[in-house]
Structures are given as C-alpha cells and as structure tokens.
Amino acid sequence: MSALDTSAAPVAPATPDDVPGWFFRADREAFAHLLSRQTAAGTTGDLLELGAYLGRSAILLGDHLQPGETFTVCDLFDLDAPDDENSAEMSMSYRETLTRRAFETNYLAFHPELPVIVQAPTSVLADGRIPADSCRFVHVDASHLYEHVAGDILVARDALAKNGVVALDDYRAPHTPGVAAAVWEAVFTLGLRPVLLTPEKFYGTWGDPDAVRADLLARDWRGEGFRLDEEHIAGQVCHRLAWDEPEAVRRPAGQRSLSRRVALDVLPPFATRVVRRALRSGRKAA
Numbered sequence: 001m002s003a004l005d006t007s008a009a010p011v012a013p014a015t016p017d018d019v020p021g022w023f024f025r026a027d028r029e030a031f032a033h034l035l036s037r038q039t040a041a042g043t044t045g046d047l048l049e050l051g052a053y054l055g056r057s058a059i060l061l062g063d064h065l066q067p068g069e070t071f072t073v074c075d076l077f078d079l080d081a082p083d084d085e086n087s088a089e090m091s092m093s094y095r096e097t098l099t100r101r102a103f104e105t106n107y108l109a110f111h112p113e114l115p116v117i118v119q120a121p122t123s124v125l126a127d128g129r130i131p132a133d134s135c136r137f138v139h140v141d142a143s144h145l146y147e148h149v150a151g152d153i154l155v156a157r158d159a160l161a162k163n164g165v166v167a168l169d170d171y172r173a174p175h176t177p178g179v180a181a182a183v184w185e186a187v188f189t190l191g192l193r194p195v196l197l198t199p200e201k202f203y204g205t206w207g208d209p210d211a212v213r214a215d216l217l218a219r220d221w222r223g224e225g226f227r228l229d230e231e232h233i234a235g236q237v238c239h240r241l242a243w244d245e246p247e248a249v250r251r252p253a254g255q256r257s258l259s260r261r262v263a264l265d266v267l268p269p270f271a272t273r274v275v276r277r278a279l280r281s282g283r284k285a286a
C-alpha cells in the first residue's frame with residue numbers, strides 16, 4: 001500500500017464465488033479439468049493471465065500452480081490505459097471497482113503468495129519477458145480492441161509450450177467484434193487450432209489438437225449435466241460446451257444488472273455517457 005493510499009482496506013472474500021468477475025461454470029470447469037489433466041500427465045509449465053480484474057479467474061489458475069512453476073498476471077489495474085478507446089472501455093466496465101490492492105486482497109484470501117504481477121498494458125509482454133515455450137496455459141482476457149487482442153494472441157503463441165492451451169475470452173460477444181476478428185484471424189492465418197468453444201471463451205492450441213481434445217473428452221461432461229456438441233469448422237473438429245446458468249448467476253456479483261451492462265456496452269461512447277448520467281440520477285435516457 002502506498003503512503004498516500006488512505007482508502008479503506010478492501011474486504012477479503014469468503015469464497016471465490018464472492019469475487020466479482022465474468023468467469024462462469026463451464027469455463028471454471030474447463031480450466032480446472034485441462035490444468036488437472038496436464039498435472040496428472042506430468043506436464044509442467046508456467047501459467048499466464050492477461051486481464052485479471054479482481055482475481056476471479058486468477059484465483060482458480062493459482063489453485064493449479066505446481067511447485068517450480070510461475071504464474072504471471074498482467075493488468076492495468078489502476079493505471080491509465082494506453083489509448084482513448086481502451087480508456088473508454090476501462091471507464092465503462094472496470095474503473096468503479098478495480099484497484100490492484102483489491103486484486104491482491106482477493107488473491108491472498110485463497111493463496112499464500114501473490115503471482116508475479118505486471119501492472120502495465122499487455123503490449124509490454126511483447127518484449128520477451130515471458131520466456132518462449134514456457135507456459136502450459138495462457139488466459140487472454142484483457143482489452144477487447146482488435147489491435148490489442150491480436151498482440152495478446154502473439155504473446156500467447158510465443159509463450160506456449162508444446163500442446164499448451166490458450167483460452168481467449170469474449171470471442172463472440174455482440175460488443176466485442178474486435179476479439180472475434182483477432183481470434184478467427186489467428187485460426188486462419190497463424191495456425192491456431194480450435195479445440196473447445198464455450199459461450200464465453202475459445203480454447204485452442206498451436207500444438208496437437210487431438211492430444212488436447214483427448215484430455216477434454218476424458219471427462220463425462222454430458223453425464224454431469226453439461227451440453228457437449230461436436231462441431232466441424234473449415235475442416236477442423238472442435239467441441240462446444242455449455243452449462244445453462246440462470247441470469248442471476250451470470251451477473252457479476254455486486255455489480256450492475258446484465259441488461260444495464262449490455263445497454264451500456266452496445267451504445268456508442270456519447271450515448272453511453274448520457275445513459276450513465278441518466279441511470280445515476282434515476283431518470284430515463286433522452
């Protein structure tokens with residue numbers, strides 16, 4: 001904590017579910033399953049998360065960290081964004097709640113040590129500070145702008161070891177077309193092989209997709225009540241996995257309603273400012 005930080009200490013969460021974020025059951029289970037399979041097979045490697053917010057997904061990744069492995073998270077937290085569009089995205093979705101201190105409090109409620117924290121735009125990771133071929137799992141969940149995500153995907157590609165897995169968030173959300181563009185560009189021009197699609201995340205590998213798929217399908221997802229379907233995309237096989245959650249569960253805990261968030265996320269910045277002012281004062285937007 002800095003000497004000038006006089007804000008009240010954040011309250012530590014009692015369970016990981018108390019941590020706000022956008023990390024839902026199908027993805028929590030897919031992360032846990034793929035990471036556990038790697039560990040059971042003796043596959044070691046570092047973990048990397050781009051975009052941690054208040055730590056909801058980082059806490060789960062930390063559960064799977066093995067002795068000798070390094071977990072790195074990169075996030076702006078309370079830093080200024082590198083450009084205006086990213087800054088608008090930060091103001092709209094994260095600024096009201098996000099501080100590095102809150103992330104650290106949440107993470108330390110479940111783990112004895114913090115991960116390596118890079119508080120900076122994810123673009124700094126292109127400098128090679130994450131050793132090539134060092135990671136077994138990378139979660140990309142930071143900026144939603146095409147140029148940033150395309151860069152984050154290159155960082156993930158260089159960081160991942162053989163058969164390592166990348167999970168790319170928001171590859172199909174209505175308000176994140178730039179992520180979709182970057183993800184499918186990587187499939188068609190950078191050799192990224194899809195393995196699993198959930199409503200929120202795309203999972204792929206630059207290694208052997210059959211090996212990752214074998215791990216994925218080693219679990220009886222349907223028997224546990226998940227929906228699992230096989231898809232064929234431009235000659236590549238992958239699976240869709242979903243868990244039907246009620247809307248109330250999908251809403252980030254302690255945050256605005258999904259309908260309010262969607263309304264804000266799909267509007268252009270000027271209209272968004274008008275709606276936010278109206279919502280704050282309890283009036284209907286003009």
Ligand SMILES: C[S@@+](CC[C@H](N)C(=O)[O-])C[C@H]1O[C@@H](n2cnc3c(N)ncnc32)[C@H](O)[C@@H]1O
Binds near residue numbers: 023
């Ligand atoms: C959707 S949230 C991450 C959610 C988190 N993974 C979870 O599951 O709860 C996106 C995060 O990316 C961070 N972010 C946005 N743009 C960024 C950038 N250019 N560089 C680094 N972090 C960024 C934001 O501060 C925010 O914490």
